[in-house]
Amino acid sequence: xxxxxxxxxxxxxxxxxxxxxxxxxxxxxxxxxxxxxxxxxxxxxxxxxxxxxxxxxxxxxxxxxxxxxxxxxxxxxxxxxxxxxxxxxxxxxxxxxxxxxxxxxxxxxxxxxxxxxxxxxxxxxxxxxxxxxxxxxxxxxxxxxxxxxxxxxxxxxxxxxxxxxxxxxxxxxxxx
Numbered sequence: 630x631x632x633x634x635x636x637x638x639x640x641x642x643x644x645x646x647x648x649x650x651x652x653x654x655x656x657x658x659x660x661x662x663x664x665x666x667x668x669x670x671x672x673x674x675x676x677x678x679x680x681x682x683x684x685x686x687x688x689x690x691x692x693x694x695x696x697x698x699x700x701x702x703x704x705x706x707x708x709x710x711x712x713x714x715x716x717x718x719x720x721x722x723x724x725x726x727x728x729x730x731x732x733x734x735x736x737x738x739x740x741x742x743x744x745x746x747x748x749x750x751x752x753x754x755x756x757x758x759x760x761x762x763x764x765x766x767x768x769x770x771x772x773x774x775x776x777x778x779x780x781x782x783x784x785x786x787x788x789x790x791x792x793x794x795x796x797x798x799x800x801x802x803x804x805x
Contacts, residue, residue, distance in 0.1 A: 634768075634801050636775040641768075641784045643797055648787035649673045654745040655709035656702075656787075657734050659752060662691055662714055664698065669755055674710065678703030686712065694720075695729040697737040711737055711746070718757025724766055727752055731770040739780055747785040750793050760793060764800040 634641040648656050649670060658674060661667060664686040666675040675683060685700040692698055692714045700710050713734050716726035731751060738746050751767055752758030771784055788794040 632798065632801070634771075636772055637777075637779070639775040639779065639781055639783065641771055641775075641786065641801070643786050643788060643794065643801060645788055645790065645794055647673070647789070648747045648749060648785075649677055649705060651747055651785070651787065652706040653747045653785060654707065655699075655711055655738060655741075655743045656705075656707045656747045657711045657713050657749065657751075659749060659754075659756065660692070660698075660712040660714050662694070664689055664692055664712060664714075670749065674703075674705065678705040678710075682710065695726055695733055697730070697733045699737060699741055707747075709738075709741060709743060713751075715752050715756065716758075718752070723752075723758070724762070727758065727763070727766050728770050731767060732774060735770075735774045735779070735781060742780075744780060744782040745785070746781065746783075747787050749787060750797065753793065760796040761800070764797045767797075768800050 632643040666683050682703040689698045697711050697713045702708050711734050713730050715730040716723045750763045753763050
């Protein structure tokens with residue numbers, strides 16, 4: 630059983646921890662349409678990263694579902710934050726929208742020259758997407774995207790605890 634998946638010239642790693650404390654080039658935040666840093670990881674980003682992140686977000690106004698906007702990482706250990714507005718639980722066409730949101734994160738990262746990116750379990754937690762559903766969509770999207778011509782070198786899926794880690798670990802090892 631592995632915690633790493635090699636796809637083409639890229640690597641997808643599973644790690645347990647708090648991605649707001651990671652030393653990595655970029656992180657993805659599952660944002661709200663109003664781009665306000667709310668509770669949970671939004672609060673951690675705001676508290677640890679400082680007010681400059683929200684100030685930068687305020688310039689964008691609002692974003693539609695599947696949109697991704699990029700800000701600096703403020704005082705966090707990351708240089709960039711990709712604020713991805715994904716679908717909410719039981720939203721119509723949830724799987725397609727979540728896949729497009731993840732794809733747009735990777736595309737936006739490449740546009741910005743980003744080579745390493747950390748994702749949370751997309752849509753889980755506050756937005757209610759089941760861990761197994763998130764894992765399946767994330768891996769399918771990564772496999773498709775990274776199989777093409779890409780400059781993305783490494784994707785880290787950062788999971789808080791065993792409850793999150795186990796479904797992602799099981800899905801990763803279906804590929805091995």
